[in-house]
Amino acid sequence: MNEKEILQQLYESVLQGDSAKAVEAAQQALDAKISPLKAIEGGMTPAIQEVGDRFGKGEMFLPEMVTSADAMEAALEILEPFFEGDEGAKKGKVLIGTVKGDIHDIGKNIVIALLKVNGFEVIDIGRDIASTDFVDKAVDLGVEVIGLSGLLTTSLPMMRDIIQILDDDGVRDQHKVIIGGGPTSQEYADEIGADGYGETAYSAVQLCNQLLGIAS
Amino acid sequence: MPGLHFEMMERVDQGPRVREKEFDTSIFPRVKELAEKYDIKYDPAHPIPDDDAMADRLFAAGMEYAVEKGLWVLDTQKVVHFTEAEIWRFLDNFHTPLTFGYGKDQVTLYPRKPESDVRPLVIGGAAGSSMTEGEIYVKHMMNFALEPTNDMIANGNPAWIEGREIRPFSPNEVHGAIQEVGWIREAIRRSGRPGMPMFVAPGCAASAPPAVAIINEERGLRKGDFMYAALLTELKSDYDRLIRAVTAVENGVHVATLLAPMIGGWAGPPEGAAICGAAETLLGAICHSSTIVVNHPVHMNLKNGATTHRQTLWVESVIGQAFSRNCRFPIGQNVFLDARAGTYEVLWEAAVNAIVAVSSGQHTGPGPSGITGGDDVDMISGIEMRMLGETSRAVTGMSRKKANELAVKCLEKYEPTLGNPPKGKRLQDLYDIEKLKVKEEWLAKFKEVKAQLKDWGMPYR
Known part of the structure; x- marks a missing residue:
C-alpha cells in the first residue's frame, strides 16, 4: 500500500470504529516510514472530526462515537512510542x-x-x-x-x-x-x-x- | 401485582459476568438489525403513527430483545434473563381494571387501546421540579390536587429541607423524604381529597433508605399508593432500585417503573430507542412486579429531560400503541416540559403530551414537570396540569390521524424554541398564593391556547 492508501485505511478504520483495522493501519504507517504526526493529521484527525460532525447532526450515535474513539486510542498506542518531542501530545x-x-x-x-x-x-x-x-x-x-x-x-x-x-x-x-x-x-x-x-x-x-x- | 419476584432475586447474581461497556456498546448493532427485521420506521411527519401492524411488530421486537438481552445489574455485573413464557405468565396474570385510593377519592384504571373512548387516568404532579419547602410545597401540591381532572397526585422536589441542602445518604435525606410525603398528605387533605391516591418518587431520595422510610399508613405512603423505581438507561438496574421495588411490593405499595430510553444514546435513533424501550418495559415490569410502567423517552440534545421533542413523542406513541394493542399491562407517559410556567410554550408542550399519550392507548402523567435545580425553583403551576388534564379528557376517543394533525400543529408552536425556551415565572408570581387563585395574565394565556386548540378541532367541553 502506498502512503495515500494507508492514510485512507486509518481514516476509514477510525470512522468505522474498527480498532483491529486501526492498529493494523498504524503499524503499516510505521512500516512505510510515515511519520506518526502525518498518520494522525492525514488519517485519524479528519476521521474523528467527521465523527464529531455526524454526531452533532444526529447522523451518528453514542455507541459509534465511543467505538471510533476506541479505535483512535488503539492506533495512537501503536504510534506513541515513535513520537518526537511533543508530537501527538494530548491537549490536557x-x-x-x-x-x-x-x-x-x-x-x-x-x-x-x-x-x-x-x-x-x-x-x-x-x-x-x-x-x-x-x-x-x-x-x-x-x-x-x-x-x-x-x-x-x-x-x-x-x-x-x-x-x-x-x-x-x-x-x-x-x-x-x-x-x-x-x-x-x-x-x-x-x-x-x-x-x-x-x-x-x-x-x-x-x-x-x-x-x-x-x-x- | 404478581411479578417474578423470587426469580428476579435469584437471578441478579447468577450467570457469567458481563462488562458494562460490552453490554452498552452491543445494544446499537442489535437494535439496528431488529429495526430492519421488524420494519420499524420513524416518520417525522407522524409523531403519532396510524399503523397497527407496526405497533404489533414493535411489541414482537421488544419481546425478542427482552428475552435475548436481559437486564444488567450494576452491583453484580450479571444479567437477569426471563423466557418469553415467563414474560407472558406475568402479562397474562395482570388483572385490570384496578382501583386506587380511598373512599370517595378512589379512581379506577381501565385497560385502554389506541383511540379508545375509555377515559385515561391522569397523574398530576411535578417530580423533578424544585420547590420551596414547607407551606409553599404544600401549596404546590394543593394546586395540583385542586385540579378536578387530576386523578392521582405526584410529588415535587423540595429544594432544601429545614433550610439545609439535601445530601444523598445523609440523615437529612431520610428526614426530607418523610417530610415531603407528609406535606403531600396534608395537601390532599386540605384540598378535600384525603383519599386521593399518591404517586411518589420522593425528590429527597437519591438513595433507597429514604424511599423505604416513607411507607407509613399514618402520614406517608399507604397500601395501594405508588412508589417509583426507575431503570437505568439502557436495560440496566442496581440493588438500590431493586430494593425500593421489593420493599414497596412486600408492603402492599404499587410500583411504578420508570424507564428512559435515550434517542442518540446507546440505542441510537428513534427506532432503536423504541425497541429498547419496549424491551425495558417488559423487563422493568417483571423485575419490579410493577403495576404500571411510566415511559419517559429522552433526547440527547435536550438537557432537562423534556419529553416533547418530535422524536421522543414518536417513541412514546409507538410504545404506547404496541403495549395497549398486545396486552393489558398499562403504560403511563411521564410529562416533562422544556419551558416553564407562565409561557405559551409550556402550554403547547403540555397539550401535545396529552394528545400523544391518550390517542396512543396510554395514561397521562405523571406530570407536568421538568428537571430544575439551583436557583430555578417553583417554576411550575397548576395551569399546566389543567391543560394536561382537560386535553387528556378531550382527546379521549379521537382518531390517531386527527390527533397527529393536532400534535403537529402544537409542535409548530414550540419547536423553534425547544432547548432554549423563554424564561418562565414562579408559582408565587402567577398566583395569589394565599388563596391559590391564578392571576388573570396567566389564565388568559391558558384560555388563548385552549381556544386555538378548540378552533383546530379539539373537542373541549
Whole structure:
C-alpha cells in the first residue's frame, strides 16, 4: 500500500470504529516510514472530526462515537512510542465522574467520548463517587480539569462540597472545575465558584479548550 | 401485582459476568438489525403513527430483545434473563381494571387501546421540579390536587429541607423524604381529597433508605399508593432500585417503573430507542412486579429531560400503541416540559403530551414537570396540569390521524424554541398564593391556547 492508501485505511478504520483495522493501519504507517504526526493529521484527525460532525447532526450515535474513539486510542498506542518531542501530545488531562449519590452516567459518557475525540486525555472516575475521591485522584494524577456530572437535584451539594474540599486542601488553584447535567446551570456554577458550566456535551469540550487556553 | 419476584432475586447474581461497556456498546448493532427485521420506521411527519401492524411488530421486537438481552445489574455485573413464557405468565396474570385510593377519592384504571373512548387516568404532579419547602410545597401540591381532572397526585422536589441542602445518604435525606410525603398528605387533605391516591418518587431520595422510610399508613405512603423505581438507561438496574421495588411490593405499595430510553444514546435513533424501550418495559415490569410502567423517552440534545421533542413523542406513541394493542399491562407517559410556567410554550408542550399519550392507548402523567435545580425553583403551576388534564379528557376517543394533525400543529408552536425556551415565572408570581387563585395574565394565556386548540378541532367541553 502506498502512503495515500494507508492514510485512507486509518481514516476509514477510525470512522468505522474498527480498532483491529486501526492498529493494523498504524503499524503499516510505521512500516512505510510515515511519520506518526502525518498518520494522525492525514488519517485519524479528519476521521474523528467527521465523527464529531455526524454526531452533532444526529447522523451518528453514542455507541459509534465511543467505538471510533476506541479505535483512535488503539492506533495512537501503536504510534506513541515513535513520537518526537511533543508530537501527538494530548491537549490536557481531564478527570470526570458522576458525583456521590448519582449513578446516571450517559451524559458523562457522551462528554468523555467527545473530549477524547478532541484530543484530551480523559480519566473516567466512574459514578456515585465520593467527593474526597474526586479531589484525591485529581491531585494524584495532576489533572488540569475536573468535570462533575449529575442528573439529580441532590447532586448539586456534592459539587459544592468538592470545590470546598479543593479549597480546604489548598489545591483549588491547581485544577479547573466544570459542572454539567440536568439540574446544573451557569447561576449554580457561579454560586459555588466553579470555573465553568457546560449546557451541552459540546460546550464541555469548548470549556476545556477555553480554560486551558487552547484554540478550538 | 404478581411479578417474578423470587426469580428476579435469584437471578441478579447468577450467570457469567458481563462488562458494562460490552453490554452498552452491543445494544446499537442489535437494535439496528431488529429495526430492519421488524420494519420499524420513524416518520417525522407522524409523531403519532396510524399503523397497527407496526405497533404489533414493535411489541414482537421488544419481546425478542427482552428475552435475548436481559437486564444488567450494576452491583453484580450479571444479567437477569426471563423466557418469553415467563414474560407472558406475568402479562397474562395482570388483572385490570384496578382501583386506587380511598373512599370517595378512589379512581379506577381501565385497560385502554389506541383511540379508545375509555377515559385515561391522569397523574398530576411535578417530580423533578424544585420547590420551596414547607407551606409553599404544600401549596404546590394543593394546586395540583385542586385540579378536578387530576386523578392521582405526584410529588415535587423540595429544594432544601429545614433550610439545609439535601445530601444523598445523609440523615437529612431520610428526614426530607418523610417530610415531603407528609406535606403531600396534608395537601390532599386540605384540598378535600384525603383519599386521593399518591404517586411518589420522593425528590429527597437519591438513595433507597429514604424511599423505604416513607411507607407509613399514618402520614406517608399507604397500601395501594405508588412508589417509583426507575431503570437505568439502557436495560440496566442496581440493588438500590431493586430494593425500593421489593420493599414497596412486600408492603402492599404499587410500583411504578420508570424507564428512559435515550434517542442518540446507546440505542441510537428513534427506532432503536423504541425497541429498547419496549424491551425495558417488559423487563422493568417483571423485575419490579410493577403495576404500571411510566415511559419517559429522552433526547440527547435536550438537557432537562423534556419529553416533547418530535422524536421522543414518536417513541412514546409507538410504545404506547404496541403495549395497549398486545396486552393489558398499562403504560403511563411521564410529562416533562422544556419551558416553564407562565409561557405559551409550556402550554403547547403540555397539550401535545396529552394528545400523544391518550390517542396512543396510554395514561397521562405523571406530570407536568421538568428537571430544575439551583436557583430555578417553583417554576411550575397548576395551569399546566389543567391543560394536561382537560386535553387528556378531550382527546379521549379521537382518531390517531386527527390527533397527529393536532400534535403537529402544537409542535409548530414550540419547536423553534425547544432547548432554549423563554424564561418562565414562579408559582408565587402567577398566583395569589394565599388563596391559590391564578392571576388573570396567566389564565388568559391558558384560555388563548385552549381556544386555538378548540378552533383546530379539539373537542373541549
